[in-house]
Amino acid sequence: MKEDNQLVQLQKELQPWLTAGTLYQAILSSPKIKGEQSANKIVMRPVQLKEGLFYQFESYYNNKVLHQNIPAAEAAETLLPLIQDQYKQTLIKEKSTHLHILTNKKGLLSIKRKRNEEQIPEQIIQQHNRQKRRVLEEGTPITFLVELGIMTSDGRVHAKKQDKFRQINRFLEMVEDVLDYLPTDRTLKIVDFGCGKSYLTFALYHYLSVEQQRNIEIIGLDLKSDVIQLCNDLAQKLDYKSLSFLVGDIADYEGLSQVDMVVTLHACDTATDAAIGKAVNWGASVIMSVPCCQHELFPQVSNEIFTPLFSQGLLKERFASLATDGIRGQLLESIGYRVQMLEFIDPEHTPKNLLIRAVRPDVLSFNEQKWDQYQQFKQFLAVEHSLEKILKSHLPS
Structure with missing residues (x-):
């Protein structure tokens, strides 16, 4: 006893x-x-x-x-x-x-x-x-995560979906950091280019509309009609009335005249530049872009000093990808945006883990120093980049 x-x-x-x-x-x-x-x-x-x-x-x-x-x-x-x-x-x-x-x-x-x-x-x-707080916590069922197969009906995250759950939270943390740049006196308009299965699109809608109680309209755009149909069906099932999905190409989309936030996740090659260009022309307050498959600069970059790099295809490819994102950030800063390059998710899961986050101040002012640095950089590598052409109306002729 x-x-x-x-x-x-x-x-x-x-x-x-x-x-x-x-x-x-x-x-x-x-x-x-x-x-x-x-x-x-x-x-x-x-x-x-x-x-x-x-x-x-x-x-x-x-x-x-x-x-x-x-x-x-x-x-x-x-x-x-x-x-x-x-x-x-x-x-x-x-x-x-x-x-x-x-x-x-x-x-x-x-x-x-x-x-x-x-x-x-x-x-x-x-x-x-005070263990690190996630924007979305495990332990309480979240309807859209349950429907997407990430969480069980009692709020547990499936073992095989832990990485996706962390990715969603990481993305929302980055959004949380820039909430102050988004207007509060009107309905927020957001576009997700290349939304795919739309894990982040649904997460963004839940966070801003359900948790933050913001008035929002989100459009997801992708080329795959079958995926878009599934996303629209799920949005209807969840009663996400201000979330819709369309079949379309980033470069050709003309459905809006003003957008507050543009998201691109793994938009391939110059599709990322098309999305950034759309965002700037719309006057977007926030741009969040995860680039992918960056081929444009690979055949262009040339400088004898870098022969030890450029003579090896793999090293040249990685350099060209970094140079591409450096150029994107520099051009955005040249026209007045504030830019951060952030690690999106753990690099052990994918090397495509860099996120470009740009926010627009109340008044855009051209930065001559950033523009000069960009000019020197592109001349040093003997390259031309699509984003410069897309943003030509915002840059010196």
Whole structure:
């Protein structure tokens, strides 16, 4: 009965710690049953979400890590069965106490308590509570993510969709940073060129319309009619009344006279330049572009100094891609936009991870210095670029 009392006592201790957030880590190791279905280790820690205090259970398998967020009031119900039935060893770290727990085959507990001598400062515990907030949090079902197959109906992100979930959040974080540049006195008009399956388009609509309560109109444009039909069907199912998708080419699109934000994700080669040109001519406040397949400069770049680079096709290709994006940024800065080159997602997933983010100040003023630098750069490499031609009305003749 002594061991049964240990479990009862543990339950009494855990609940106030969990509710207060003073339990800042629990590590469960040595699974009783080893195999692909059992995590080698589980680490639990507090996280502060929009809905309140949760505990994140981070499960480590041989080739993956899964996360589950449980409300603080329910965390003990999840933790205790794991301690009693599935793991032989548990270390619980609370602000003032450490518990070392051994569980035998019958599920009976042996607990050693000792004073926490780590002297964890208050701010460290708060850091756990302020773990990096994602714009879209796991743990609460988000309808469009469920429909797109990224999230389950109970709010868990599918293991194979974790990368896509991070990509969507990264994109929305970048949007969040430039909200102040978007007008608030009228309906926002946004165009997503080359929207494809439109993960980011739906995310943008959800974030701005549902969470930010902005009045918006978003148009997604792509050449694939079957994909556009699927996107329109989903928008209708979600009741996203101000989101529509059209079949069309970026360069030929003339459906609007003013747009506040232009998004392009992997618009191929000079299609990126066509989209940027449209954005500038519309007076877009925000441009967010992830370039792709940049071939225009590859046959042009020429300079004997760079022979060690240009004699190797792979190196020349990479240089030409970087030079292309450098030119795009320089031209946008020349006409007065403020430009940042950002890492979109982890480069281990794709080398096409650079995002050009440009914002328009209230008054555009031509930057002579940036223009001179651009002229010197293109002469040095003996190149001509499509974006300069597209923006000719904004540049010196």
